[in-house]
Amino acid sequence: MSTSSDSPHVTRISGPIITASGLAAAQMYEVVRVGASGLIGEVVKLNHGQATIQVYEDTTLLAPGAPVQLTGAPLSVLLGPGLIGNIYDGIQRPLPGIQAQSGAWIRRGEKVAPLDTERRWHFVPVLRAGADVEPGQVIGTVAETPLVEHRILVPPELAGTLRHVAPEGDYTLLDPVAEVATAAGPREIALMQRWPVRVPRPIRERLRITEPLVTGQRIIDTLFPIGKGGTAAIPGGFGTGKTITQHQLAKWSDADIIVYIGCGERGNEMTEVLREFPEIRDPKSGLPLMDRTILIANTSNMPVAAREVSIYTGITLAEYYRDQGRSVAVFADSTSRWAEALRELAARLEEMPAEEGFPATLPTRLAQFYERAGSVTTLAGERGAITIVGAVSPPGGDFSEPVTQHTQRFIRCFWALDSELANARHYPSINWLRSYSEYAGDVAAWWGARAADWSELRAEAIGVLQREERLQQIVKLVGPDVLPDSQRLILFIAELLKDGFLTQSAFDDKDMYCDPVRQMTLLRLILNLYLKGRELVQQGAPLLKIQQLPAVPGIVRAKSAFGNDEQAALGRLGAELAAQLEALAGEYRK
Amino acid sequence: MAEAKREPRDYGLQQIGAARIDGPLVVVERARDVGYDEIAEIVGEDGRIRIGRVLDVSDRQVVLQVLEGTTGLSNRATRTRFLGENFRLSVSADMLGRVYDGLGRPIDGGPAPLALERRDINGMPINPTARHYPREFIQTGLSAIDGMNALVRGQKLPIFSGNGLPHDRVSAQIVRQARLIDASVDFSIVFGAMGVKHDVAEFFIRNFEESGVLARVVMFLSLADAPSVERLLTPRMALTMAEHLAFDCGQHVLVLLTDMTNYCESLREVGTARGEIPGRKGYPGYLYSDLASLYERAGRIVGSTGSITQMPILTMPSDDISHPVPDLTGYITEGQIVLDRDLTHRGVYPPIAGLPSLSRLMKDGIGKGFTRDDHPALASQLFACYARVKRVRGLADVVGAEELGALDKLYLKFGEAFEQRFLNQGEDENRPIATTLDIGWETLSILPRDELHRVSDALLDVHYAQGVAAAASAKGDPL
Numbered sequence A: 001m002s003t004s005s006d007s008p009h010v011t012r013i014s015g016p017i018i019t020a021s022g023l024a025a026a027q028m029y030e031v032v033r034v035g036a037s038g039l040i041g042e043v044v045k046l047n048h049g050q051a052t053i054q055v056y057e058d059t060t061l062l063a064p065g066a067p068v069q070l071t072g073a074p075l076s077v078l079l080g081p082g083l084i085g086n087i088y089d090g091i092q093r094p095l096p097g098i099q100a101q102s103g104a105w106i107r108r109g110e111k112v113a114p115l116d117t118e119r120r121w122h123f124v125p126v127l128r129a130g131a132d133v134e135p136g137q138v139i140g141t142v143a144e145t146p147l148v149e150h151r152i153l154v155p156p157e158l159a160g161t162l163r164h165v166a167p168e169g170d171y172t173l174l175d176p177v178a179e180v181a182t183a184a185g186p187r188e189i190a191l192m193q194r195w196p197v198r199v200p201r202p203i204r205e206r207l208r209i210t211e212p213l214v215t216g217q218r219i220i221d222t223l224f225p226i227g228k229g230g231t232a233a234i235p236g237g238f239g240t241g242k243t244i245t246q247h248q249l250a251k252w253s254d255a256d257i258i259v260y261i262g263c264g265e266r267g268n269e270m271t272e273v274l275r276e277f278p279e280i281r282d283p284k285s286g287l288p289l290m291d292r293t294i295l296i297a298n299t300s301n302m303p304v305a306a307r308e309v310s311i312y313t314g315i316t317l318a319e320y321y322r323d324q325g326r327s328v329a330v331f332a333d334s335t336s337r338w339a340e341a342l343r344e345l346a347a348r349l350e351e352m353p354a355e356e357g358f359p360a361t362l363p364t365r366l367a368q369f370y371e372r373a374g375s376v377t378t379l380a381g382e383r384g385a386i387t388i389v390g391a392v393s394p395p396g397g398d399f400s401e402p403v404t405q406h407t408q409r410f411i412r413c414f415w416a417l418d419s420e421l422a423n424a425r426h427y428p429s430i431n432w433l434r435s436y437s438e439y440a441g442d443v444a445a446w447w448g449a450r451a452a453d454w455s456e457l458r459a460e461a462i463g464v465l466q467r468e469e470r471l472q473q474i475v476k477l478v479g480p481d482v483l484p485d486s487q488r489l490i491l492f493i494a495e496l497l498k499d500g501f502l503t504q505s506a507f508d509d510k511d512m513y514c515d516p517v518r519q520m521t522l523l524r525l526i527l528n529l530y531l532k533g534r535e536l537v538q539q540g541a542p543l544l545k546i547q548q549l550p551a552v553p554g555i556v557r558a559k560s561a562f563g564n565d566e567q568a569a570l571g572r573l574g575a576e577l578a579a580q581l582e583a584l585a586g587e588y589r590k
Numbered sequence B: 001m002a003e004a005k006r007e008p009r010d011y012g013l014q015q016i017g018a019a020r021i022d023g024p025l026v027v028v029e030r031a032r033d034v035g036y037d038e039i040a041e042i043v044g045e046d047g048r049i050r051i052g053r054v055l056d057v058s059d060r061q062v063v064l065q066v067l068e069g070t071t072g073l074s075n076r077a078t079r080t081r082f083l084g085e086n087f088r089l090s091v092s093a094d095m096l097g098r099v100y101d102g103l104g105r106p107i108d109g110g111p112a113p114l115a116l117e118r119r120d121i122n123g124m125p126i127n128p129t130a131r132h133y134p135r136e137f138i139q140t141g142l143s144a145i146d147g148m149n150a151l152v153r154g155q156k157l158p159i160f161s162g163n164g165l166p167h168d169r170v171s172a173q174i175v176r177q178a179r180l181i182d183a184s185v186d187f188s189i190v191f192g193a194m195g196v197k198h199d200v201a202e203f204f205i206r207n208f209e210e211s212g213v214l215a216r217v218v219m220f221l222s223l224a225d226a227p228s229v230e231r232l233l234t235p236r237m238a239l240t241m242a243e244h245l246a247f248d249c250g251q252h253v254l255v256l257l258t259d260m261t262n263y264c265e266s267l268r269e270v271g272t273a274r275g276e277i278p279g280r281k282g283y284p285g286y287l288y289s290d291l292a293s294l295y296e297r298a299g300r301i302v303g304s305t306g307s308i309t310q311m312p313i314l315t316m317p318s319d320d321i322s323h324p325v326p327d328l329t330g331y332i333t334e335g336q337i338v339l340d341r342d343l344t345h346r347g348v349y350p351p352i353a354g355l356p357s358l359s360r361l362m363k364d365g366i367g368k369g370f371t372r373d374d375h376p377a378l379a380s381q382l383f384a385c386y387a388r389v390k391r392v393r394g395l396a397d398v399v400g401a402e403e404l405g406a407l408d409k410l411y412l413k414f415g416e417a418f419e420q421r422f423l424n425q426g427e428d429e430n431r432p433i434a435t436t437l438d439i440g441w442e443t444l445s446i447l448p449r450d451e452l453h454r455v456s457d458a459l460l461d462v463h464y465a466q467g468v469a470a471a472a473s474a475k476g477d478p479l
């Protein structure tokens, strides 16, 4: 196995980081094959022909002297039809293909192509020969899934005149479907292209965010909305609901494409997505959710170097669909495990650590990742968006640690999960006082066009919850009984808001997805009671009488009792409540 | 696994001398053709053979971690023989009923098992596409678990405990009682002990014996007096054994690992000796990934009828759940059973904390067609009401219980009943799930019906009335 002393070979192995000599010709971030089984690695440091290489697979029993082969290309993903519905590891190896090849276990040196190059896709051209084409322009389409029309694009670095476009018909990913005469000579375009994962794909310009990503989750859409093209972090200790919330968003958000990156988390959680998503129907189209979803699974027990890349693999796939004029939502669970992969690799590289052992580049890396989100005009002049939601897993649930702190600088929407709420099984356990969204203003017009009172109701709800918090400080000291009815009303309404509006079980068939109309109806129901109740209390009605109105218990149950298609029943409940309040008012009107 | 077994070479060749010896580490120079993670035999002047493992290798030197201590090794006389493979365990179903040390050598006087297959103890990651999502409810007979934190077959559910809390008794009771509701298939048990005392190991052995399961148990014992680095291999031995029994022999395997805190301390020791940059509380930065490489070895896979259910036990230093060991464990496992000192003081057994305990796979293993249709709503309501009990108790501490409103007083009463009737049970009491649920309703019915808004009216119509009747008859007073 040993090689002559000047051909590239391994000189040192320390877990996933190895050094090799004889690599004066290597380029930074070039992919290499290591050892007899061709383990995949990437050059991360070069020093006088000595290369430091990050290996994406287990290096057990690899020995100094093992050969290293350069591939000439940076770490890239394959882009083309067949991505949707697939599940990949961190370096875009398809897990179903690995299973077909090796069974239930992932062995080392697995080699499976990311996309099926034998399958034929039905290509429909939209341009003709003779047309001048610019980077990013659509040449033709392929129906990738019933939900996704895949657009075949002129690659970003290419422009010229179309010399030839293939007629409508069935082609493999390798067949050329167009030829472009460029300044540098003729270039063929196939259904598939490559892109290096660490380089953001270009766009024409960034746009202001105006539209919310509607998630069907009340506390998010109403209190802490995220815009299409926005960024959000969801930090929380273990078991507070990061994964479930992200699953909920991946299921119900009104994005065109979902990229879900399971980065250093549990295998079973990915299995659950694989089991559930084909069964769940998209509320808009009625088609299986898997038809718009791509999964990246580099679970906690898979190699840590590939975990570091998985984030880039995912976001590059997202950019490719954005460039086709789609709104894509990316979920990364968990960015902390990704940061830990950075830390582990940095330690092996013997870099100087900054805060808590993380490399000094951590903030830059986080910023670069979240910068790849945005609402944009694509090269082709269409509107596309990438929304990023990253879970953060702070040690001990303490948000003052580096990953949470730095992430907070680069995101504009913060859904802070709270262990105390989670312990009380108040789900989603998003703390309404510590969370915020800077998109509320941006999306107010969109909501206003659908519910004129959206901003007002939102402000009122937040107001009640904030006042309740202050009152609770007093209650903790002296109990609630000393408070006047006007203040106890606030406690009562806050309780209703929590139980009847903010909590939303991911496992309640009727309530897991709450459309915007029902969100507003439920909120109006509670806040009407508040406004009328306040008048009544002022007029001298005891709070108890309001609490005992026959319609009141129904308010809390309404969210689970009446689904999105039972607006009429909700309306009746509202009318009953209004009538009972009116009757009570009658008693106390002078 | 092309690299896993290398071409034959002269393994007899010994390397004489060790350039550096530091804690559990030995550095050998000029060794040729040594692989990362390879194992070696290291012999000192005393002639005793110690097992070592390669942590870092370059063309100049090899860093070895010696598993059985470096006492007696010298720079000059240390001889090292590299064995050409990484750590392996011979596995066969004949190992059931046997006891091994932390490195997989028999210590029960019996012969070494017939080596059918030697397995890499690090295992391989299970492909997520090849997992079966775990869904089969395991009845443990403990209300606190079955009712509110149900365990399913293939789950990894740790016990977070503290020094002096009855985690051993609780886990032994689970081993005795765990059954599927409608099947009579028994569990095989793999028991891995890391750094626990002899009496703890004996407690478990006696328990396995008394409940007649000893013939279905494989034990790997690396007790408190064994060299601490050995513990790093013990859980991997246990899990390699479990994978063979589950996925090759089709058995349902319950893996108990105790005490994971000791395991993590050994990891810290080695990290410190290597001069690594320490993370929180001195534990290495890769503690999460390392623990995940153990805990993720649970579950069910396509093409095999077997399963691995993991129940690791750990003691939280100073009962601190945010300590790195429980914290990172909780981030990997599918929930946690937390034992509570306060409940123990008040005589509640099992002292399973009501709120911080969680089973994440419960939702898919209970309810209609699994346990009973009222189970999910009941559990959710119990959690919500008990959370309120905690708040009311806090208030009562300040203003005095007499000053509480009528409703809050009812909550206190419910809290008492919940702890004494629902959580509390005998060490021999094996409650069927139906009994557990009925007791749950009985305690909830202390509260006014309108308070139970996590339960639908339809379910309340059936169960709330029943609960009231049961609560009344338990007290002996007429309705």
Ligand SMILES: Nc1ncnc2c1ncn2[C@@H]1O[C@H](COP(=O)(O)OP(=O)(O)OP(=O)(O)O)[C@@H](O)[C@H]1O
Binding pocket: A236, A237, A238, A239, A240, A241, A242, A243, A244, A245, A265, A393, A427, A428, A429, A504, A505, A506, A507, B330, B331, B332, B359, B360, B361, B363
């Ligand atoms: N919206 C919800 N509805 C119902 N249950 C929920 C909801 N959110 C969370 N849960 C409950 O909380 C449990 C833990 O949630 P989840 O697995 O998402 O936590 P996590 O924050 O991702 O934890 P970890 O960091 O350990 O991965 C779930 O198993 C579920 O029981």
Ligand SMILES: [Mg+2]
Binding pocket: A242, A243, A244, A265, A333
């Ligand atoms: Mg999670």
